Amino acid sequence: MTKYTVEKMSCGHCTSAIKKSIHSVDPAAQVNCDLSDRTVQVDSALDDDAIRNAIREAGYEPAAA
Secondary structure, rough: OEEEEEOOOOHHHHHHHHHHHHHHHHHEEEEEEOOOOEEEEEEOOOHHHHHHHHHHHHOOOEHHH
């Protein structure tokens, strides 16, 4: 499982967009978003770059948590 900090993630729409984007490239991924600490945990067969790119496609910049 990989964890990212997504500073601009602030609401349910944000988490939905991130989950949708990650699932578009890996439908089997498990994605947990925590708004209180603005982190996203992803369990996926994708490599780190692919997950980061999916988060960017949703409009957010991921950082290592």
